[in-house]
Amino acid sequence: MPPPTTVELLWGTAARPKRGPKPALTLDGIVAAAIALVDAEGLSALSMQRLAERLGFTKMSLYRYVPGKEQLTALMLDAAIGEPPVFDAVPGDWRSGLRTWIDAIFARYRAHPWAIELTLGIRPFGPNxxxxxxxxxxxxxxTGLTGPERLDTIVLLNGHARSLAQVFASVAGDAQLQFTDQFAAMMTAAGDRYPAVSAAFAQEAAAVSAGSAEPGVAFAYGVERILDGLAVLIADRADR
Known part of the structure; x- marks a missing residue:
């Protein structure tokens, strides 16, 4: 029997052996353990050997359930993002629905920043x-938008969520303090050469000190501007 494909594993259509001993592991358990490993140590720490050691089995044991790392990471991505939020599709309330959608996916990316890397490129999609x-x-x-326009809207919103989630993951904690110190040194060295930059970041620093420049604020600002532009397009279509 050939090994299951990525699509078969994602969609649960892979053939299962009808005979033999009861499996010592489950595919869901393997995926959950892989997610826990990568959440703790990053995607670079993942290997079939490392995962097998974490589970207390041999690497060959894992191959009975998943053929390799490519299939494993596809399953991890679909499990990590989980099911989409449930919201009422009320006619004319597209903005509320999209806001709920993008807020939820941003939260998933922040919980599992490694998942962003796995969303790149042409690949199979799982049910989630x-x-x-x-x-x-x-x-x-x-809304009057065409199918391609609606798909492009998703790409635009998702790109905003992914990019900010990556930024916030890279500047958390000590990295943020280090950048602040470095930026202050740069501005001192630059003198009066960049007055607009200096003024904008001074206001940003004041907002941080006041507690009003949290990641969610920057994210929400971008989302609202995207939705504002979309509202103009939808209104224009309605007037035609």
Whole structure:
């Protein structure tokens, strides 16, 4: 019997042996252990050997359930992003639906920043990831946007969420303090050469000190501007 493909594993259509001893592991358990490992140590720490050691089995034992790392990471991504949020698809309330959608996916990316890397490139989608796409497209029903425009809207919002999640993951904690010190040194060295930059970052520093420049604020600002632009397009379509 050939090993299951990525699509078969993601969609649960892989053939299962009808005979033999009761499996000592489960595919869901393997995926959960892999996610826990990568959440703690990053995607670079993942290998079939390392995962097998974590589970207390041999690497060959894992191959009975998943053929390799490519299939494993696809399963990890779909499990990590989980099911999409449930919201009422009320006609004309597309903005509320999309806001709920993007807030939820941003939270998933922040909880599992390694998942962002796995979303790049041409690859099979699992049922959870497909469900997120279905939910966003449904939220845009009745807006007058074409199918390609609705798909591009998803790409635009998702790109905003992914990019900010990556930024916040890279500047958390000590890294943020280090950058602040470095930036102050740069501005001192630059003198009066960049007055607009200096003024903007001075205001940003004041907002940070006041506690009003949290990551969620920057994220929400971008989301609202995207939705504002989309509202103009939808209104224009309605007037035609």
């Amino acid at each position: 990831e497909m469900g997120w796409t279905e939910a966003a497209l449904t939220a845009l029903d009745g």
